[in-house]
Amino acid sequence: MCGRFSLTSNEAELNLRFELEGGAAPYVPRYNGAPTQMMAVITNEMPNKLGSLRWGLIPPWAKDISIGNKMINARAETITEKPSFRTPLFSRRCLVPADGFYEWQQDQGKQPFRIFVKSNPIFAMAGLWERWKSPQGEIVDSFTIITTEANSFMQPIHNRMPVILDRENEKTWLLSTNPNEILQLLKPYPTTDMAAYPVTKLVNSPRNQGPDVLAKM
Numbered sequence: 001m002c003g004r005f006s007l008t009s010n011e012a013e014l015n016l017r018f019e020l021e022g023g024a025a026p027y028v029p030r031y032n033g034a035p036t037q038m039m040a041v042i043t044n045e046m047p048n049k050l051g052s053l054r055w056g057l058i059p060p061w062a063k064d065i066s067i068g069n070k071m072i073n074a075r076a077e078t079i080t081e082k083p084s085f086r087t088p089l090f091s092r093r094c095l096v097p098a099d100g101f102y103e104w105q106q107d108q109g110k111q112p113f114r115i116f117v118k119s120n121p122i123f124a125m126a127g128l129w130e131r132w133k134s135p136q137g138e139i140v141d142s143f144t145i146i147t148t149e150a151n152s153f154m155q156p157i158h159n160r161m162p163v164i165l166d167r168e169n170e171k172t173w174l175l176s177t178n179p180n181e182i183l184q185l186l187k188p189y190p191t192t193d194m195a196a197y198p199v200t201k202l203v204n205s206p207r208n209q210g211p212d213v214l215a216k217m
Contacts, residue, residue, distance in 0.1 A: 001073045002125070002145045002162040004203060005033050005101035006114070006214065007040055009122055014050055014097060017122045018042060018170075025052035031213045032102075034206035035072045041143050042095040043129050044174050053094070057144035058132040059084045065134065068142050074128060076148040076163060076186035085144070088128040090179060094143055095124040095170055100214070102203050103158040112203045113157050114214065115196040117164065117189070124170050126163040126185065151188035157196065164189035 011027040014020065024046055025038075033039050033055065041053040056068030074085045100116040117123045129143040146163045154161045163186050165173055173185050198217040202208040 001158075001160050002101055002103075002147055003035065003072060004206075005096075005098045005125070005145075005162075006031050007033065007098050007122075008211075008214070009097075009099060011050065014040065014122065018050075018095070018097065018124075019048070020050050021048045023050040023052075025050075027052070031209050031211060032203055032206055033098075035069060037206070039143070040097055041127065041129065042097070042124075042174065043141075044093050047171075047174050051141070053129055054140055054142040055144075056142055057084065057088075057128060057130050058140060058142045059130055060132055062132060063135075065132070065140065071144050073147045073160075074144045076146050079146065079186070080183075085128060088130055090182070092129045092131075093173055093182070094127040094129045095165070095174055096127040096143065096145055097122055097124055099123070101125075101162060102199070103154070103161075105157045112199050112201060113196045114199050114203075115154070115157070115161075115194060117193055118195050119193050120167060123167075124165050124173075126165055126173055146186060148186060148188050151191045151194070153191040153194045153196075154188075161188060163187070
């Protein structure tokens with residue numbers, strides 16, 4: 001799974017990296033982004049704007065917002081079988097910018113690691129988004145991160161990893177109307193371009209949001 005990630009760049013850097021025209025909502029850097037928080041996301045509805053969406057997808061039919069807590073990830077292997085994910089897969093895709101993500105190595109006393117892409121200081125994870133209207137009329141845009149089986153680099157740490165898109169495929173993921181082309185992007189990222197290091201257990205609490213969370217152990 002992918003339950004925490006970081007995005008510490010400033011908005012100008014993100015605008016340059018993703019060729020954006022600016023933000024549609026206030027941008028908040030995250031050293032320890034966690035479910036239910038508002039995160040920077042680029043949707044296919046506004047591909048030239050940096051949006052702010054709630055992490056944890058809330059389907060339009062949901063009765064309350066709490067269902068999003070269970071839908072922070074969508075498994076690539078079964079994504080076309082789940083009604084909550086099948087519809088947005090072909091209509092509401094998004095890029096989730098990050099500069100690293102965290103995972104816990106279970107056989108080492110749940111040691112947290114920060115994992116990143118060596119060639120790309122800011123990368124994009126594949127995501128889906130939805131728009132939900134509460135019984136009180138509040139509109140909430142939310143997202144989920146798609147995960148896939150771990151590559152050989154990630155396997156010693158965890159058996160799952162987020163779908164990290166090659167830079168040249170980001171626009172395809174966001175804007176393509178070809179189902180086969182979309183599904184072919186849901187694969188593990190190349191092993192040789194990934195790196196990781198252990199961090200302290202500060203990351204265990206989403207209340208910890210400063211640079212100390214990123215520090216090597």
